[in-house]
Amino acid sequence: EAGVTQFPSHSVIEKGQTVTLRCDPISGHDNLYWYRRVMGKEIKFLLHFVKESKQDESGMPNNRFLAERTGGTYSTLKVQPAELEDSGVYFCASSHFYGGIGIDTQYFGPGTRLTVL
Amino acid sequence: AQTVTQSQPEMSVQEAETVTLSCTYDTSESNYYLFWYKQPPSRQMILVIRQEAYKQQNATENRFSVNFQKAAKSFSLKISDSQLGDTAMYFCAFMKHVNNYGQNFVFGPGTRLSVLP
Numbered sequence: 750e751a752g753v754t755q756f757p758s759h760s761v762i763e764k765g766q767t768v769t770l771r772c773d774p775i776s777g778h779d780n781l782y783w784y785r786r787v788m789g790k791e792i793k794f795l796l797h798f799v800k801e802s803k804q805d806e807s808g809m810p811n812n813r814f815l816a817e818r819t820g821g822t823y824s825t826l827k828v829q830p831a832e833l834e835d836s837g838v839y840f841c842a843s844s845h846f847y848g849g850i851g852i853d854t855q856y857f858g859p860g861t862r863l864t865v866l
Numbered sequence: 867a868q869t870v871t872q873s874q875p876e877m878s879v880q881e882a883e884t885v886t887l888s889c890t891y892d893t894s895e896s897n898y899y900l901f902w903y904k905q906p907p908s909r910q911m912i913l914v915i916r917q918e919a920y921k922q923q924n925a926t927e928n929r930f931s932v933n934f935q936k937a938a939k940s941f942s943l944k945i946s947d948s949q950l951g952d953t954a955m956y957f958c959a960f961m962k963h964v965n966n967y968g969q970n971f972v973f974g975p976g977t978r979l980s981v982l983p
């Protein structure tokens with residue numbers, strides 16, 4: 750079974766440019782999460798999809814960030830325009846959907862390292 | 867809001883020895899989950915072990931075990947018979963108990979563990 754994949758692995762852009770990160774979750778996983786780790790600090794939650802719907806986007810830092818998950822499969826995270834403080838590692842994770850209480854293991858991708866110059 | 871603290875930014879251990887990584891957290895929730903994830907230099911983050919707060923018995927997974935002290939809000943990870951492949955960044959993470967929605971992590975800053983030959 751293929752794991753969570755992310756593309757690109759590295760991205761270097763100039764301030765003001767646009768970057769789009771992609772995440773392919775494990776096949777069949779309805780839950781998809783985005784996290785980021787900035788400047789060696791804690792990994793912070795950004796948002797959560799259940800299929801194509803945004804369940805929780807309380808962690809999105811501002812309106813320069815736009816996440817989509819059309820069709821409930823892969824997801825993209827666009828940063829437009831990028832700022833210096835957006836540099837960091839962006840992680841994606843996926844898990845099964847549970848109809849009741851309980852949790853399921855989140856499987857993480859390798860991350861995309863974004864550098865904004 | 868929940869917070870997770872890992873007071874040891876870096877640690878090292880000799881191969882075959884035992885090492886304990888500390889983690890404390892702060893929450894007003896009574897039911898929640900705690901996790902340890904590792905991120906080797908190859909960058910894929912992997913679940914090491916998880917603990918349900920309502921369970922008194924400490925979780926174990928082969929050479930990995932936890933010391934869960936709910937009253938003290940402490941969740942340390944013990945690695946026995948350390949191996950070179952254990953070299954990684956270790957993240958302690960908290961997840962409050964909810965239904966399927968909103969199951970995002972709160973992570974600690976991480977502890978970089980080096981296993982020395």
